Amino acid sequence: MKISIITATYNSAKTLEACMDSVLQQSYKDIEYIIIDGNSKDDTLQVIKSKAEKHANIIYVSEPDKGIYDALNKGIAKATGDVVGFVHSDDFLADTTIVSQIAEAFKAEVVDGIFGNLHYVQFNDTDKIVRNWVSQPFYPKLLNRGWMPAHPTLFLKREVYQTYGHFNLEYKIAADYDFILRVFRQEHHTFKYLPLTITKMRVGGASNRSLKNLIQKTKEDFRAVTTNKISFPLSVVLQKNLSKIPQWFSK
Structure with missing residues:
Protein backbone atom coordinates (compact mmCIF):
# COMPACT_ATOMS: atom_id res chain seq x y z
CA MET A 1 0.00 0.00 0.00
CA LYS A 2 1.49 3.31 -1.10
CA ILE A 3 0.72 6.31 1.11
CA SER A 4 1.00 9.83 -0.29
CA ILE A 5 1.80 12.56 2.22
CA ILE A 6 1.42 16.19 1.19
CA THR A 7 3.06 19.23 2.76
CA ALA A 8 2.11 22.75 1.68
CA THR A 9 4.75 25.38 2.37
CA TYR A 10 5.24 29.12 2.17
CA ASN A 11 8.18 30.83 3.89
CA SER A 12 8.42 27.80 6.19
CA ALA A 13 12.19 27.49 6.53
CA LYS A 14 12.12 27.67 10.35
CA THR A 15 9.97 24.58 10.80
CA LEU A 16 10.10 22.67 7.52
CA GLU A 17 13.13 20.52 8.26
CA ALA A 18 11.52 19.05 11.39
CA CYS A 19 8.30 18.52 9.46
CA MET A 20 10.03 16.74 6.58
CA ASP A 21 12.24 14.66 8.86
CA SER A 22 9.15 13.36 10.68
CA VAL A 23 7.94 11.95 7.35
CA TYR A 28 7.05 2.58 6.76
CA LYS A 29 8.89 2.89 3.47
CA ASP A 30 6.23 3.00 0.74
CA ILE A 31 5.64 6.74 1.12
CA GLU A 32 5.29 9.22 -1.72
CA TYR A 33 6.18 12.63 -0.26
CA ILE A 34 4.78 15.63 -2.14
CA ILE A 35 5.87 19.19 -1.27
CA ILE A 36 3.90 22.09 -2.74
CA ASP A 37 5.67 25.39 -2.14
CA GLY A 38 3.98 28.73 -2.84
CA ASN A 39 7.09 30.40 -4.29
CA SER A 40 8.68 31.10 -0.91
CA LYS A 41 11.00 34.07 -0.44
CA ASP A 42 13.05 32.61 2.41
CA ASP A 43 15.21 29.46 2.46
CA THR A 44 12.28 27.04 2.18
CA LEU A 45 13.18 25.87 -1.31
CA GLN A 46 16.80 25.25 -0.29
CA VAL A 47 15.58 23.02 2.56
CA ILE A 48 13.37 21.07 0.15
CA LYS A 49 16.11 20.66 -2.47
CA SER A 50 18.60 19.51 0.14
CA LYS A 51 16.24 16.76 1.30
CA ALA A 52 15.20 15.82 -2.25
CA GLU A 53 18.84 15.17 -3.19
CA LYS A 54 18.94 12.41 -0.55
CA HIS A 55 15.43 10.99 -0.84
CA ALA A 56 14.08 9.77 -4.16
CA ASN A 57 10.49 9.61 -2.89
CA ILE A 58 10.21 13.42 -2.68
CA ILE A 59 8.25 15.24 -5.39
CA TYR A 60 8.17 19.00 -5.18
CA VAL A 61 7.06 22.10 -7.02
CA SER A 62 7.51 25.78 -6.19
CA GLU A 63 5.13 28.26 -7.82
CA PRO A 64 2.61 30.94 -6.79
CA ASP A 65 -0.70 29.65 -5.49
CA LYS A 66 -3.95 30.91 -3.99
CA GLY A 67 -3.25 29.79 -0.45
CA ILE A 68 -2.93 26.59 1.55
CA TYR A 69 -6.06 24.88 0.20
CA ASP A 70 -5.00 25.54 -3.38
CA ALA A 71 -1.60 24.04 -2.55
CA LEU A 72 -3.22 20.98 -0.97
CA ASN A 73 -5.43 20.55 -4.03
CA LYS A 74 -2.32 20.61 -6.23
CA VAL A 83 -4.09 6.69 0.73
CA VAL A 84 -3.56 10.45 1.06
CA GLY A 85 -2.68 12.40 4.20
CA PHE A 86 -1.25 15.79 5.10
CA VAL A 87 1.57 17.01 7.33
CA HIS A 88 1.52 20.80 7.36
CA SER A 89 4.81 22.66 7.41
CA ASP A 90 4.50 23.73 11.07
CA ASP A 91 3.46 20.22 12.11
CA PHE A 92 5.17 16.86 12.45
CA LEU A 93 4.20 13.23 12.90
CA ALA A 94 4.23 12.18 16.55
CA ASP A 95 6.71 9.32 16.14
CA THR A 96 8.39 7.15 13.51
CA THR A 97 5.77 4.38 13.59
CA ILE A 98 2.70 6.49 12.80
CA VAL A 99 2.43 5.69 9.08
CA SER A 100 3.04 1.98 9.74
CA GLN A 101 0.17 1.94 12.23
CA ILE A 102 -2.10 3.76 9.77
CA ALA A 103 -1.19 1.35 6.96
CA GLU A 104 -1.84 -1.67 9.19
CA ALA A 105 -5.23 -0.26 10.17
CA GLY A 116 -6.64 9.97 15.50
CA ASN A 117 -5.62 12.47 18.14
CA LEU A 118 -3.80 15.78 17.81
CA HIS A 119 -1.47 17.62 20.16
CA TYR A 120 -1.11 21.38 19.87
CA VAL A 121 2.38 22.22 21.13
CA GLN A 122 4.36 25.36 21.84
CA PHE A 123 6.06 26.77 18.77
CA ASN A 124 9.58 26.80 20.26
CA ASP A 125 9.13 23.98 22.80
CA THR A 126 7.37 21.14 21.03
CA ASP A 127 7.58 18.91 24.10
CA LYS A 128 5.07 21.17 25.86
CA ILE A 129 1.44 20.34 25.05
CA VAL A 130 -0.83 23.39 24.90
CA ARG A 131 -4.05 21.68 23.82
CA ASN A 132 -4.95 18.00 23.61
CA TRP A 133 -7.51 17.07 20.94
CA VAL A 134 -8.65 13.56 21.81
CA SER A 135 -11.14 12.27 19.27
CA GLN A 136 -13.56 9.33 19.35
CA PRO A 137 -15.05 6.68 17.07
CA PHE A 138 -17.29 8.24 14.46
CA TYR A 139 -21.04 7.83 14.11
CA PRO A 140 -23.19 10.12 11.89
CA LYS A 141 -25.09 11.97 14.65
CA LEU A 142 -21.79 13.46 15.84
CA LEU A 143 -21.92 15.85 12.86
CA ASN A 144 -25.04 17.44 14.41
CA ARG A 145 -23.01 18.19 17.54
CA GLY A 146 -20.31 20.13 15.75
CA TRP A 147 -17.89 17.20 15.80
CA MET A 148 -15.12 16.77 13.27
CA PRO A 149 -11.94 14.72 13.26
CA ALA A 150 -8.71 16.65 13.66
CA HIS A 151 -8.01 17.28 9.98
CA PRO A 152 -4.19 16.96 10.20
CA THR A 153 -4.69 13.40 11.49
CA LEU A 154 -7.09 12.34 8.72
CA PHE A 155 -5.85 9.87 6.10
CA LEU A 156 -8.32 9.05 3.32
CA LYS A 157 -8.30 6.66 0.40
CA ARG A 158 -7.43 8.58 -2.74
CA GLU A 159 -10.69 7.61 -4.42
CA VAL A 160 -12.56 9.64 -1.80
CA TYR A 161 -11.00 12.78 -3.27
CA GLN A 162 -11.69 11.51 -6.77
CA THR A 163 -15.37 11.07 -5.86
CA TYR A 164 -16.07 14.22 -3.83
CA GLY A 165 -13.64 16.70 -5.28
CA HIS A 166 -11.05 18.79 -3.54
CA ALA A 175 -12.42 24.43 3.62
CA ASP A 176 -11.29 21.36 5.58
CA TYR A 177 -14.49 21.40 7.67
CA ASP A 178 -16.60 21.79 4.52
CA PHE A 179 -14.82 18.86 2.91
CA ILE A 180 -15.16 16.67 6.01
CA LEU A 181 -18.91 17.35 6.19
CA ARG A 182 -19.21 16.58 2.48
CA VAL A 183 -17.58 13.17 2.96
CA PHE A 184 -18.54 12.10 6.48
CA ARG A 185 -22.26 12.63 5.96
CA GLN A 186 -22.23 9.92 3.29
CA GLU A 187 -23.53 7.00 5.33
CA HIS A 188 -22.07 4.29 3.07
CA HIS A 189 -18.52 5.30 4.03
CA THR A 190 -16.71 3.93 7.06
CA PHE A 191 -14.03 5.56 9.17
CA LYS A 192 -11.78 4.16 11.89
CA TYR A 193 -10.51 6.00 14.93
CA LEU A 194 -7.00 5.15 16.10
CA PRO A 195 -6.66 6.10 19.78
CA LEU A 196 -3.16 7.52 19.46
CA THR A 197 -1.58 10.90 18.82
CA ILE A 198 -0.88 11.05 15.10
CA THR A 199 0.20 14.66 14.63
CA LYS A 200 1.74 17.44 16.69
CA MET A 201 0.87 20.97 15.59
CA ARG A 202 2.66 24.14 16.59
CA VAL A 203 0.24 26.78 17.89
CA GLY A 204 -0.50 29.82 15.73
CA GLY A 205 -2.41 28.32 12.79
CA ALA A 206 -4.58 30.33 10.42
CA SER A 207 -7.85 29.54 12.19
CA ASN A 208 -6.75 30.77 15.65
CA ARG A 209 -4.15 33.42 14.88
CA SER A 210 -6.38 36.42 15.72
CA LEU A 211 -9.86 37.42 16.79
CA LYS A 212 -10.58 38.47 13.21
CA ASN A 213 -9.69 34.99 11.97
CA LEU A 214 -11.82 33.35 14.65
CA ILE A 215 -14.80 35.44 13.55
CA GLN A 216 -14.17 34.58 9.90
CA LYS A 217 -13.84 30.90 10.76
CA THR A 218 -17.14 30.93 12.64
CA LYS A 219 -18.86 32.50 9.64
CA GLU A 220 -17.31 29.94 7.31
CA ASP A 221 -18.24 27.08 9.66
CA PHE A 222 -21.87 28.25 9.55
CA ARG A 223 -21.75 28.39 5.76
CA ALA A 224 -20.26 24.89 5.59
CA VAL A 225 -22.91 23.46 7.90
CA THR A 226 -25.70 25.14 5.94
CA THR A 227 -24.32 24.16 2.53
CA ASN A 228 -23.98 20.54 3.60
CA LYS A 229 -27.55 20.49 4.91
CA ILE A 230 -26.75 19.74 8.55
CA SER A 231 -29.79 20.47 10.72
CA PHE A 232 -29.83 23.38 13.21
CA PRO A 233 -26.64 25.09 11.92
CA LEU A 234 -26.42 27.72 14.68
CA SER A 235 -26.51 25.01 17.34
CA VAL A 236 -23.94 22.94 15.45
CA VAL A 237 -21.46 25.83 15.19
CA LEU A 238 -21.96 26.76 18.85
CA GLN A 239 -21.35 23.17 19.96
CA LYS A 240 -18.32 22.97 17.67
CA ASN A 241 -16.72 25.97 19.38
CA LEU A 242 -17.67 24.89 22.92
CA SER A 243 -16.29 21.38 22.36
CA LYS A 244 -12.77 22.82 22.11
CA ILE A 245 -12.75 24.21 25.66
CA PRO A 246 -11.97 20.91 27.45
CA GLN A 247 -9.02 20.34 25.11
CA TRP A 248 -7.14 23.17 26.86
CA PHE A 249 -7.41 21.42 30.22
CA SER A 250 -6.77 17.81 29.19
CA LYS A 251 -3.01 17.65 28.70
Whole structure:
Protein backbone atom coordinates (compact mmCIF):
# COMPACT_ATOMS: atom_id res chain seq x y z
CA MET A 1 0.00 0.00 0.00
CA LYS A 2 1.49 3.31 -1.10
CA ILE A 3 0.72 6.31 1.11
CA SER A 4 1.00 9.83 -0.29
CA ILE A 5 1.80 12.56 2.22
CA ILE A 6 1.42 16.19 1.19
CA THR A 7 3.06 19.23 2.76
CA ALA A 8 2.11 22.75 1.68
CA THR A 9 4.75 25.38 2.37
CA TYR A 10 5.24 29.12 2.17
CA ASN A 11 8.18 30.83 3.89
CA SER A 12 8.42 27.80 6.19
CA ALA A 13 12.19 27.49 6.53
CA LYS A 14 12.12 27.67 10.35
CA THR A 15 9.97 24.58 10.80
CA LEU A 16 10.10 22.67 7.52
CA GLU A 17 13.13 20.52 8.26
CA ALA A 18 11.52 19.05 11.39
CA CYS A 19 8.30 18.52 9.46
CA MET A 20 10.03 16.74 6.58
CA ASP A 21 12.24 14.66 8.86
CA SER A 22 9.15 13.36 10.68
CA VAL A 23 7.94 11.95 7.35
CA LEU A 24 11.27 10.82 5.96
CA GLN A 25 12.21 8.98 9.16
CA GLN A 26 9.05 6.86 9.22
CA SER A 27 9.60 3.11 9.56
CA TYR A 28 7.05 2.58 6.76
CA LYS A 29 8.89 2.89 3.47
CA ASP A 30 6.23 3.00 0.74
CA ILE A 31 5.64 6.74 1.12
CA GLU A 32 5.29 9.22 -1.72
CA TYR A 33 6.18 12.63 -0.26
CA ILE A 34 4.78 15.63 -2.14
CA ILE A 35 5.87 19.19 -1.27
CA ILE A 36 3.90 22.09 -2.74
CA ASP A 37 5.67 25.39 -2.14
CA GLY A 38 3.98 28.73 -2.84
CA ASN A 39 7.09 30.40 -4.29
CA SER A 40 8.68 31.10 -0.91
CA LYS A 41 11.00 34.07 -0.44
CA ASP A 42 13.05 32.61 2.41
CA ASP A 43 15.21 29.46 2.46
CA THR A 44 12.28 27.04 2.18
CA LEU A 45 13.18 25.87 -1.31
CA GLN A 46 16.80 25.25 -0.29
CA VAL A 47 15.58 23.02 2.56
CA ILE A 48 13.37 21.07 0.15
CA LYS A 49 16.11 20.66 -2.47
CA SER A 50 18.60 19.51 0.14
CA LYS A 51 16.24 16.76 1.30
CA ALA A 52 15.20 15.82 -2.25
CA GLU A 53 18.84 15.17 -3.19
CA LYS A 54 18.94 12.41 -0.55
CA HIS A 55 15.43 10.99 -0.84
CA ALA A 56 14.08 9.77 -4.16
CA ASN A 57 10.49 9.61 -2.89
CA ILE A 58 10.21 13.42 -2.68
CA ILE A 59 8.25 15.24 -5.39
CA TYR A 60 8.17 19.00 -5.18
CA VAL A 61 7.06 22.10 -7.02
CA SER A 62 7.51 25.78 -6.19
CA GLU A 63 5.13 28.26 -7.82
CA PRO A 64 2.61 30.94 -6.79
CA ASP A 65 -0.70 29.65 -5.49
CA LYS A 66 -3.95 30.91 -3.99
CA GLY A 67 -3.25 29.79 -0.45
CA ILE A 68 -2.93 26.59 1.55
CA TYR A 69 -6.06 24.88 0.20
CA ASP A 70 -5.00 25.54 -3.38
CA ALA A 71 -1.60 24.04 -2.55
CA LEU A 72 -3.22 20.98 -0.97
CA ASN A 73 -5.43 20.55 -4.03
CA LYS A 74 -2.32 20.61 -6.23
CA GLY A 75 -0.78 17.96 -4.02
CA ILE A 76 -3.86 15.75 -4.21
CA ALA A 77 -3.82 16.03 -8.01
CA LYS A 78 -0.21 14.79 -8.04
CA ALA A 79 -0.76 11.97 -5.54
CA THR A 80 -0.58 8.39 -6.80
CA GLY A 81 -0.85 6.60 -3.46
CA ASP A 82 -3.69 4.39 -2.29
CA VAL A 83 -4.09 6.69 0.73
CA VAL A 84 -3.56 10.45 1.06
CA GLY A 85 -2.68 12.40 4.20
CA PHE A 86 -1.25 15.79 5.10
CA VAL A 87 1.57 17.01 7.33
CA HIS A 88 1.52 20.80 7.36
CA SER A 89 4.81 22.66 7.41
CA ASP A 90 4.50 23.73 11.07
CA ASP A 91 3.46 20.22 12.11
CA PHE A 92 5.17 16.86 12.45
CA LEU A 93 4.20 13.23 12.90
CA ALA A 94 4.23 12.18 16.55
CA ASP A 95 6.71 9.32 16.14
CA THR A 96 8.39 7.15 13.51
CA THR A 97 5.77 4.38 13.59
CA ILE A 98 2.70 6.49 12.80
CA VAL A 99 2.43 5.69 9.08
CA SER A 100 3.04 1.98 9.74
CA GLN A 101 0.17 1.94 12.23
CA ILE A 102 -2.10 3.76 9.77
CA ALA A 103 -1.19 1.35 6.96
CA GLU A 104 -1.84 -1.67 9.19
CA ALA A 105 -5.23 -0.26 10.17
CA PHE A 106 -6.21 0.14 6.51
CA LYS A 107 -5.08 -3.42 5.79
CA ALA A 108 -6.88 -4.88 8.81
CA GLU A 109 -10.38 -3.84 7.76
CA VAL A 110 -12.20 -2.14 4.90
CA VAL A 111 -12.47 1.55 5.74
CA ASP A 112 -12.39 4.75 3.72
CA GLY A 113 -10.50 6.85 6.24
CA ILE A 114 -8.53 6.78 9.47
CA PHE A 115 -8.08 9.56 12.02
CA GLY A 116 -6.64 9.97 15.50
CA ASN A 117 -5.62 12.47 18.14
CA LEU A 118 -3.80 15.78 17.81
CA HIS A 119 -1.47 17.62 20.16
CA TYR A 120 -1.11 21.38 19.87
CA VAL A 121 2.38 22.22 21.13
CA GLN A 122 4.36 25.36 21.84
CA PHE A 123 6.06 26.77 18.77
CA ASN A 124 9.58 26.80 20.26
CA ASP A 125 9.13 23.98 22.80
CA THR A 126 7.37 21.14 21.03
CA ASP A 127 7.58 18.91 24.10
CA LYS A 128 5.07 21.17 25.86
CA ILE A 129 1.44 20.34 25.05
CA VAL A 130 -0.83 23.39 24.90
CA ARG A 131 -4.05 21.68 23.82
CA ASN A 132 -4.95 18.00 23.61
CA TRP A 133 -7.51 17.07 20.94
CA VAL A 134 -8.65 13.56 21.81
CA SER A 135 -11.14 12.27 19.27
CA GLN A 136 -13.56 9.33 19.35
CA PRO A 137 -15.05 6.68 17.07
CA PHE A 138 -17.29 8.24 14.46
CA TYR A 139 -21.04 7.83 14.11
CA PRO A 140 -23.19 10.12 11.89
CA LYS A 141 -25.09 11.97 14.65
CA LEU A 142 -21.79 13.46 15.84
CA LEU A 143 -21.92 15.85 12.86
CA ASN A 144 -25.04 17.44 14.41
CA ARG A 145 -23.01 18.19 17.54
CA GLY A 146 -20.31 20.13 15.75
CA TRP A 147 -17.89 17.20 15.80
CA MET A 148 -15.12 16.77 13.27
CA PRO A 149 -11.94 14.72 13.26
CA ALA A 150 -8.71 16.65 13.66
CA HIS A 151 -8.01 17.28 9.98
CA PRO A 152 -4.19 16.96 10.20
CA THR A 153 -4.69 13.40 11.49
CA LEU A 154 -7.09 12.34 8.72
CA PHE A 155 -5.85 9.87 6.10
CA LEU A 156 -8.32 9.05 3.32
CA LYS A 157 -8.30 6.66 0.40
CA ARG A 158 -7.43 8.58 -2.74
CA GLU A 159 -10.69 7.61 -4.42
CA VAL A 160 -12.56 9.64 -1.80
CA TYR A 161 -11.00 12.78 -3.27
CA GLN A 162 -11.69 11.51 -6.77
CA THR A 163 -15.37 11.07 -5.86
CA TYR A 164 -16.07 14.22 -3.83
CA GLY A 165 -13.64 16.70 -5.28
CA HIS A 166 -11.05 18.79 -3.54
CA PHE A 167 -11.10 21.72 -1.12
CA ASN A 168 -13.44 24.58 -2.04
CA LEU A 169 -11.26 27.69 -2.48
CA GLU A 170 -14.19 29.96 -1.63
CA TYR A 171 -13.37 29.08 1.99
CA LYS A 172 -10.22 30.74 3.35
CA ILE A 173 -10.09 28.97 6.73
CA ALA A 174 -12.81 26.29 6.93
CA ALA A 175 -12.42 24.43 3.62
CA ASP A 176 -11.29 21.36 5.58
CA TYR A 177 -14.49 21.40 7.67
CA ASP A 178 -16.60 21.79 4.52
CA PHE A 179 -14.82 18.86 2.91
CA ILE A 180 -15.16 16.67 6.01
CA LEU A 181 -18.91 17.35 6.19
CA ARG A 182 -19.21 16.58 2.48
CA VAL A 183 -17.58 13.17 2.96
CA PHE A 184 -18.54 12.10 6.48
CA ARG A 185 -22.26 12.63 5.96
CA GLN A 186 -22.23 9.92 3.29
CA GLU A 187 -23.53 7.00 5.33
CA HIS A 188 -22.07 4.29 3.07
CA HIS A 189 -18.52 5.30 4.03
CA THR A 190 -16.71 3.93 7.06
CA PHE A 191 -14.03 5.56 9.17
CA LYS A 192 -11.78 4.16 11.89
CA TYR A 193 -10.51 6.00 14.93
CA LEU A 194 -7.00 5.15 16.10
CA PRO A 195 -6.66 6.10 19.78
CA LEU A 196 -3.16 7.52 19.46
CA THR A 197 -1.58 10.90 18.82
CA ILE A 198 -0.88 11.05 15.10
CA THR A 199 0.20 14.66 14.63
CA LYS A 200 1.74 17.44 16.69
CA MET A 201 0.87 20.97 15.59
CA ARG A 202 2.66 24.14 16.59
CA VAL A 203 0.24 26.78 17.89
CA GLY A 204 -0.50 29.82 15.73
CA GLY A 205 -2.41 28.32 12.79
CA ALA A 206 -4.58 30.33 10.42
CA SER A 207 -7.85 29.54 12.19
CA ASN A 208 -6.75 30.77 15.65
CA ARG A 209 -4.15 33.42 14.88
CA SER A 210 -6.38 36.42 15.72
CA LEU A 211 -9.86 37.42 16.79
CA LYS A 212 -10.58 38.47 13.21
CA ASN A 213 -9.69 34.99 11.97
CA LEU A 214 -11.82 33.35 14.65
CA ILE A 215 -14.80 35.44 13.55
CA GLN A 216 -14.17 34.58 9.90
CA LYS A 217 -13.84 30.90 10.76
CA THR A 218 -17.14 30.93 12.64
CA LYS A 219 -18.86 32.50 9.64
CA GLU A 220 -17.31 29.94 7.31
CA ASP A 221 -18.24 27.08 9.66
CA PHE A 222 -21.87 28.25 9.55
CA ARG A 223 -21.75 28.39 5.76
CA ALA A 224 -20.26 24.89 5.59
CA VAL A 225 -22.91 23.46 7.90
CA THR A 226 -25.70 25.14 5.94
CA THR A 227 -24.32 24.16 2.53
CA ASN A 228 -23.98 20.54 3.60
CA LYS A 229 -27.55 20.49 4.91
CA ILE A 230 -26.75 19.74 8.55
CA SER A 231 -29.79 20.47 10.72
CA PHE A 232 -29.83 23.38 13.21
CA PRO A 233 -26.64 25.09 11.92
CA LEU A 234 -26.42 27.72 14.68
CA SER A 235 -26.51 25.01 17.34
CA VAL A 236 -23.94 22.94 15.45
CA VAL A 237 -21.46 25.83 15.19
CA LEU A 238 -21.96 26.76 18.85
CA GLN A 239 -21.35 23.17 19.96
CA LYS A 240 -18.32 22.97 17.67
CA ASN A 241 -16.72 25.97 19.38
CA LEU A 242 -17.67 24.89 22.92
CA SER A 243 -16.29 21.38 22.36
CA LYS A 244 -12.77 22.82 22.11
CA ILE A 245 -12.75 24.21 25.66
CA PRO A 246 -11.97 20.91 27.45
CA GLN A 247 -9.02 20.34 25.11
CA TRP A 248 -7.14 23.17 26.86
CA PHE A 249 -7.41 21.42 30.22
CA SER A 250 -6.77 17.81 29.19
CA LYS A 251 -3.01 17.65 28.70
